[in-house]
Structures are given as C-alpha cells and as structure tokens.
Amino acid sequence: MSTQPAHQRPLQQDWANREYIEVITGSIKKITDFLNSFDTSCRSRLATLNQKLTELERRVEYIEARIATNELPTENHLVDDVEIGSENFV
Template sequence: MAGQEDPVQREIHQDWANREYIEIITSSIKKIADFLNSFDMSCRSRLATLNEKLTALERRIEYIEARVTKGETLPAGPDCPIRAGPWFGTRNQGMGGSRPGHLWLFRDAGTYDGLLVNQTELFVPSLNVDGQPIFANITLPVYTLKERCLQVVRSLVKPENYRRLDIVRSLYEDLEDHPNVKKDLERLTQEHIENQRMGEETEDFN
C-alpha cells in the first residue's frame, strides 16, 4: 500500500537507529568512566600522600632539649643548645639519658608541629617510685580543624605559592606563620620558670 513502509525496511531503519543510540550512550558512558577513573586516581594519590605524611608525623620525631637556668629565659644559642637526637620508632621511650630537671620539647621532624609528651607540651625527666626513669608517651595533640587544614595546605603547597591560593587574605598570614621552635622554647621556658617561682612563694608563705 502506498505510503506504508515495508516491514523489512522498517526493521532495518529501527536497527540502525538502535545502533546509533547505543553508540552514543556507550561513548558517553566511556567518557564518564574515564573521568571518574582519572578523578579517582587523583584522589587516591592525594589520600595516599596524606596518609604517608600522617604516619610519618607519628614516627619521625625529633626531640629537642631546652636547658633552663633558674631565674632567666635562655634563648636558643651557644648558652642554651638545641640538641637533636635520634628518631623515635615507638610511642613509649625511656628518657634515662637526660638529667632530672631538664626540659624536653617534642616536635615533628619535618614540620616542627607540636607534639605532646605525657599529655603536656614539656617533659621533665624524673624517676618513678622504683627509682627507674619514667617513660615519655609521645602522642599527637587534638588539633583544631583550622590547624589541621593549615598543616595539610603547607604540606601540599610551597610557601612562595601561598598567596596564589584563592582564599581569604587572613589565611595567607596564618599559612606563613610556621611553627617556630625558638619562640615556643622561650614561651614555655618562661612559663615553667613562673610556675616554679609561684610554687616557691607558696611554700615560703606556708
């Protein structure tokens, strides 16, 4: 009948239309899959890097001894040496090699971010009831979200590129304010001296 398509021709046309549709869908799926694979690999690479840095943060510890002279704050220098010791391989380390009364400050070897020892910033070697040196339990502090973000950005971005980041201006200064061991030593030493002085005044008063 005129105007009606032959069933065979209609089936052929439909078959070609289906093939074209399938090719378009397949091509789109392939592009999406390629994008997801590249995105996934990028994320995996970044996560692996971050995991390595976090693991190293706990393993690679440099310990610094700050010698304190009673009544004055000694800056880092010839009169108050900052002595770098070997890496710690475990959390718990004996400090028997240090003389009682010396203050110890613990920092990450790569970033100099602060670490805690026995839940405090400073460690004073002493003996337990059995006369044995106490152990130093070195742990990561609970950083604020902002502090942790700054640490991660510093680990991924070079200092000269900080101000190229699309962030608020105040964060540039925060990023550039790297941990400063000397300042921390001076601050903590002064606090320790003040605490000792207050303790002595309290004893004299009693």
C-alpha cells in the same frame, strides 16, 4: 491507510534497528567516558591522600622516636614540628 510495498517493510525495519543501535552505542560511549573520567579523578585523589598519609606516618614515627629517646619536646616545639592543625587533609 497507507499501504507499504512488501519490499519497503524490511528496509524500514532495518533503518529503525540501525537508529536504535546508534542510540545505544552513543549511550554506552557516554557511560564509558564518564567512568574513565571518574577513574582518573579517583586515582588522582587517592594519590594525593596517600601522600598526605605518608607524611603523617613519617611525622608520627619522628615523634615516637623522640619520645622513645626521652627527648620530650616542649609543647611549642611539638606544634612547630607537627603543624597538624594548619593542613587540609581532605
């Protein structure tokens, strides 16, 4: 059996508490770094998606305007103007 002097017990408990706090602090930092990275990634992807949706909305408005003015394009002309099938939207 090891008997510790009374003055060493609080000191050892203090070191144990500090180590525990250090582990918790490190874990919180890792979580924070991940969340910041995730936020940046999501914002970038949403901005890209927003640009693509804006472009599609403009194309739809263009086609609607042409239809409204009875300027019906030929099938090939419509495909050339829109080119929806050739884009990757995700």
